[in-house]
Amino acid sequence: MLTQFKQLLTHYTGLALSETDHDKAYKFLQSRLAELKTPDLAGYVQQLTANSLRADQEWQLVVQALTVPESFFLRDKGQMHILQQHILPELIQRNRHQRQLRIWSAGCSTGEEPYSLAMLVQKLLPDAHEWDVLILGSDINDKVLAKARAGLYSRWSLRDVGPEVLAYFQPAQQGLLALDPDLREKVTFRRVNLLQTPFPDLEINKIDLILCRNVFIYFDQAAIAAVVEKFVQTLNPEGFLLTGHGELYQQPLYGLQTRLYLESVVYQRSAQSSSRSPAVLPDLPRPAAVPTLTAPDIAKARIAALDQAYQAGDYAQVLAIAQTLLSQQNDFDAHYWSAKAFASLGQYPAAEARLHAALALNKRSAACYYLLAHIREAQGDSQQATELLNKAIIADEQFIPAYLELAALYEYDEPLKCQQMRGQALNLLQKLPPKQYLEEFAAHAQDLILHLQ
Incomplete structure (x- = not known):
């Protein structure tokens, strides 16, 4: 019967339920059948296909349960x-x-x-x-x-x-x-x-x-x-x-x-009203022979590839690169970038699992604690987010993003602590070269200083 539900879901919304979402769909359907006291899935499908306000409300529950509402400002x-x-x-x-x-x-x-x-x-x-x-x-x-x-x-x-x-x-x-x-x-x-x-x-x-x-x-x-x-x-x-x-x-x-x-x-x-196929892109030239790379060069290229795919919003590519790396060795970068990709997809349990795997390899990674804090904040747990940001600072006393994030969390309820965190971040920023670019904020140090002042 799940097949019938999947077909109906695709017909009504366009969504193609992947195998990884089957468990989520089963749990949702079991919950709805119990709450509605509907004996089987056939009865539930019948409710969804009815032309009624109740069916529309039920569809809202379906899409809210099976879609991932994940976005952020200036994405890609x-x-x-x-x-x-x-x-x-x-x-x-x-x-x-x-x-x-x-x-x-x-x-x-x-x-x-x-x-x-x-x-x-x-x-x-x-x-x-x-x-x-x-x-x-x-x-x-x-x-x-x-x-x-x-x-x-x-x-x-x-x-x-x-x-x-x-x-x-x-x-x-x-x-x-x-x-x-x-x-x-x-x-x-x-x-x-x-x-x-x-x-x-x-x-x-x-x-x-x-x-x-x-x-x-x-x-x-x-x-x-x-x-x-x-x-x-x-x-x-x-x-x-x-x-x-x-x-x-x-x-x-x-x-x-x-x-x-x-x-x-x-x-x-097209400028004309008649339909036409999209222009065909020209073939790209074949790349020149790649010189032999040292281990540090390979590591830099690997991180650059992960970062490029992540910045482009191609999270599937991030996960594919990371999986290739993990098939060769237990790699910190692969775990960390996988976590960033899963978090951006709204798959927080998977992101947390990768972050814990990364922390097992480097317990003093402030970036991992920082990302865990963001996940907790997205889930509405400000208290644990605060604890994790403090762990990030313990791991790296010069990790500026943690200070600014704590300032944001304190700003409404604890203005004195907010001022303290902003002051510490400002002191650290003033020690950096003015033109140093901070990826976490997409800004140069001098611009952040002006913003904080």
Whole structure:
């Protein structure tokens, strides 16, 4: 009977339930059957297929149980660079006469992506108040949309951002950060089932830019094709579609052409109304012979490959590289980067297991304690997050991110401790070269000093 449920799930949502999610699905179904006092799965499937408000509410429970609402601000720096330097400036210039800009974040989860887009638009379009600007965030999950509208985020959602982004936030209760109300008003949220909701419609039409990233990795191939066809009809001629890396591989993208940037591929609707296949990318030249590398060179190349895949949001590639390394030896870097990938996917138990394996190899890794603290914070356990951040400082007294994270946790309830942590972080930053780049904050030391002062 699980097969029938999987087929229904794919038909209604596009989601293809993987084998690794079977246990989660079984537990959810057992819980619902017991609560509804339904004797078997056939009866539950019948409830889901009914044309009723109750069926809609039940579907919400299904998607909330079986989807992973994981996102963060300015996710995938490479793609954000393309948007800021190429796509958005081109759209602004193209639309300057009619002063209209329409952007859709499809599958927006808890809202970090559409709010990130709002920040970019505000930066690139100072006279946005004189334009008709739509920034729409949609998701199938009502629960994540409610969180998006609230605009309250943990520091985990703000990892890898600099002072320019942090300036949009103020401390709120329970260690959370509240997004600037003016920016919140620039984004509209709406429930959309990409497969079942009819669009284009009165609101979702003539879109200049659609982002649908890290959504299709969970979709059935036929569902991807159906949604992409709807996207093409919804885009303006020469409008853009940006997906996660490799998500449209081997898909028949009729009506779309490709633009190839160093950081990513971007799809663009043809100027003509007639459908056409995407342009074929040229063959890349064969690489030159690779010189013999020393052990330190190999280690650097390995970390660079893991970091590049992680920054691109290609978590499957991170896990693949790490697994290859672990098949050869019990490797700290492989465990640590696997943990980062699992955490970004919202698979916190797997992330914790990898972090504990990494700590078994290096008990003084402040970065591992720091990531564990973020996971606890994302799960709402501020007390244990605080304990883990203190462990990070014990492991490395010069680990600046832990001081700043503790300051953020203390800011609302314990302002004196907050000041102490910020002061210690400032002292450490002032000892660094001004131009030293800190990956954790995507900023130079001098910029962080200005922010703290």
